[in-house]
Amino acid sequence: MELSRRLSSRGYRRTRQRDAVFDVLAENAGRPMKAEEVLVLAKEKAPGIGIATVYRALELFVELGVAQQVHLHERSQHYEVDTGHHHHYMVCVSCGSREQLDACTMDKLEDVIKDETDFLVTSHCLGLWGYCSSCLPGKA
Amino acid sequence: MELSRRLSSRGYRRTRQRDAVFDVLAENAGRPMKAEEVLVLAKEKAPGIGIATVYRALELFVELGVAQQVHLHERSQHYEVDTGHHHHYMVCVSCGSREQLDACTMDKLEDVIKDETDFLVTSHCLGLWGYCSSCLPGKA
DNA sequence: TAAGATATTGATAATGATTCTCAACAAGGG
DNA sequence: CCCTTGTTGAGAATCATTATCAATATCTTA
Ligand SMILES: [Mn+2]
Ligand SMILES: [Mn+2]
Ligand SMILES: [Zn+2]
Ligand SMILES: [Zn+2]
Numbered sequence: 001m002e003l004s005r006r007l008s009s010r011g012y013r014r015t016r017q018r019d020a021v022f023d024v025l026a027e028n029a030g031r032p033m034k035a036e037e038v039l040v041l042a043k044e045k046a047p048g049i050g051i052a053t054v055y056r057a058l059e060l061f062v063e064l065g066v067a068q069q070v071h072l073h074e075r076s077q078h079y080e081v082d083t084g085h086h087h088h089y090m091v092c093v094s095c096g097s098r099e100q101l102d103a104c105t106m107d108k109l110e111d112v113i114k115d116e117t118d119f120l121v122t123s124h125c126l127g128l129w130g131y132c133s134s135c136l137p138g139k140a
Numbered sequence: 141m142e143l144s145r146r147l148s149s150r151g152y153r154r155t156r157q158r159d160a161v162f163d164v165l166a167e168n169a170g171r172p173m174k175a176e177e178v179l180v181l182a183k184e185k186a187p188g189i190g191i192a193t194v195y196r197a198l199e200l201f202v203e204l205g206v207a208q209q210v211h212l213h214e215r216s217q218h219y220e221v222d223t224g225h226h227h228h229y230m231v232c233v234s235c236g237s238r239e240q241l242d243a244c245t246m247d248k249l250e251d252v253i254k255d256e257t258d259f260l261v262t263s264h265c266l267g268l269w270g271y272c273s274s275c276l277p278g279k280a
Numbered sequence: 281t282a283a284g285a286t287a288t289t290g291a292t293a294a295t296g297a298t299t300c301t302c303a304a305c306a307a308g309g310g
Numbered sequence: 311c312c313c314t315t316g317t318t319g320a321g322a323a324t325c326a327t328t329a330t331c332a333a334t335a336t337c338t339t340a
Contacts, residue, residue: 012316015306015307048319055299071267073265076296108248119272122269125266126266127211128253130259130263152288155336195328196289
């Protein structure tokens with residue numbers, strides 16, 4: 001398995017708990033999840049797993065590049081498996097629903113930045129807020 | 141004063157503490173500040189002001205549209221006065237310095253979204269990470 | 281300008297997410 | 311199978327932010 005190789009090549013060990021956390025993320029690809037949500041589902045695969053272990057696994061996965069942190073500006077952080085497919089989210093300020101957005105204009109902006117500044121951009125984060133189609137009609 | 145009017149028109153009262161917090165933000169326009177940073181400076185203008193009051197003022201100012209929340213993905217939130225000048229920040233992952241960026245390609249992206257989805261975008265958040273000119277040379 | 285209704289404040293407790301500690305445990309190379 | 315060492319779970323500790331609540335300040339009205 002891909003995860004297994006990434007772990008061992010860096011001296012990390014493969015464990016039942018890490019497999020569980022990764023599988024939960026993989027089974028929910030494209031859906032940002034909180035640590036607590038991951039914990040609940042991971043318990044079905046690795047009974048007894050603790051929240052600290054979930055946090056440790058998520059952090060490690062980001063370091064290994066197999067997961068991504070998704071900043072939705074809520075109290076807690078969200079994570080999702082890194083499928084290599086670049087995308088962002090549009091969050092409805094009315095119902096909280098999240099829609100994936102595949103378009104991204106960062107390339108153009110990064111060109112501008114390269115030309116006009118001395119800053120080297122290596123990553124970006126984009127979030128969009130507004131109203132989803134279900135909430136638009138009754139928008140106060 | 142502008143703040144004074146915005147407050148009273150909504151039934152809020154003008155207080156020494158709110159003036160202090162606002163002045164601190166205004167004197168540091170274009171520099172995202174944490175509540176604790178605001179507190180320290182606000183104490184010079186309104187001795188005795190507490191951290192809870194700072195948080196309450198910041199929240200209120202965002203509601204009134206005179207301040208903005210800036211998400212830098214740190215543990216604490218940052219705030220700055222809303223000067224009406226749209227911008228974002230580039231954060232150096234090496235030294236933590238922040239550079240203001242005036243360019244923004246959201247307009248184009250919002251057009252795409254309007255054409256391709258039913259979502260109505262009302263606001264966005266953009267963050268850029270990378271290396272500032274001082275850190276580029278020694279970049280590990 | 282005094283009085284009253286009520287918005288606001290400061291101190292402090294409470295909360296919630298995340299991180300830390302540490303002894304018990306498990307992975308995997310030899 | 312053994313041993314070294316990475317990993318785990320429980321619970322304490324942190325840290326930012328929010329909630330409480332009695333005391334106080336503001337602003338409108340008389
Ligand atoms: Mn981000
Ligand atoms: Mn934001
Ligand atoms: Zn909605
Ligand atoms: Zn730098």
